[in-house]
Amino acid sequence: MKANAVAKRPKPPLSKRLKRDWHKNKWKYIMLLPVLIYLLLFCYKPMYGLVIAFKDYKITRGIEGSNWSNPWYKWFLNFFTDPYFGRLLKNTFLISGLTILFGFPAPIILALMINEVRNSAFKRTVQTITYMPYFISMVVLCGLLKTFCMQDGMFSQIVEMFGGRGQNFLANPKYFRTIYVLSDIWSGIGWNSIIYLAALSSIDQEQYEAARVDGANRFQQMLHITLPGLVPTIMILFILRMGNILNVGYEKILLLYNSATYATADVISTYTYRLSFGGSGNPMYSKSTAIGLFNTIINVCFLMLTNLISKKATDAGLF
DSSP states (O other), X not given: OHHHHHHTOOOOOHHHHHHHHHHHHHHHHHHHHHHHXXXXXXXXXXXXXXXXXXXXXXXXXXXXXXXXXXXXXXXXXXXHTOTTHHHHHHHHHHHHHHIIIIITHHHHHHHHHHHHOOOHHHHHHHHHHHHXXXXXXXXXXXXXXXXXXXXXXXXXXXXXXXXXXXXXXXXXXXXXXXXXXXXXXXXXXXXXXXXXXXXXXXXXXXXXXXXXXXXXXXXXHIIIIIHHHHHHHHHHHHHHHHTTTTOOOHXXXXXXXXXXXXXXXXXXXXXXXXXXXXXXXXXXXXXXXXXXXXXXXXXXXXXXXXXXXXHHHHSOOOO
């Protein structure tokens, strides 16, 4: 009877539980407060600006003083019927897709290769060398690429050594995506491998010992122990990457492209930048905001879909 009475004892009221929790974790909440303030001020408060997508926004009138669009989807329709819409969508998906196809597996392969190296000094040297490009400024990196890709640049000289004809590669639309993707892999492969190396270090070493006792070679150990141990990390990062599929970095493209390469280089983010800050004298903030909202909706859809597939296939997901 006493046990039943204890089991059925009602929970204390919410206010009492909150007060107890506050006394227990007070300093944790205080430490969390600056982060919450930052998120509210710089992440949630600016969301109010999304109403610009549904208004004929005039900077002199402000958000409140600008008239509502008629119809409300005016700027979305304007974007969908834009003569460049097809080209922008195609280029964005192609550049992002190629970056995922070739760039996403690259740090995984590098981490697996580094993990197999037994010489500590050589391993640290390789890691240092591969991390270094990440810390090169984007402006400097693009400046180097422009120099190397010039008519008399390093790449042209290499091509001429093998009997080819030198040219300005960045002025040729068919080479832009290749240059973008390869330079992206080069600059990020080392840095992006860190999280996979951290995941590899958490795999139970007894599994490798048991596999060696059973006669498994290095490749079999990697195939049946290392890769399955990396799957949750790989899937989480893949889901996050798919959630940014339309967010191709405009900074690098802006620094590399020119009017001659618009056909293959112009993406949604660079087009949005030109609409707002392109110096045309008539910035289209409402259309830019509508495009940004469209981007966000598509990214969220890809995030949800990828997460759903991952949960069903590997039982790993964000939520």
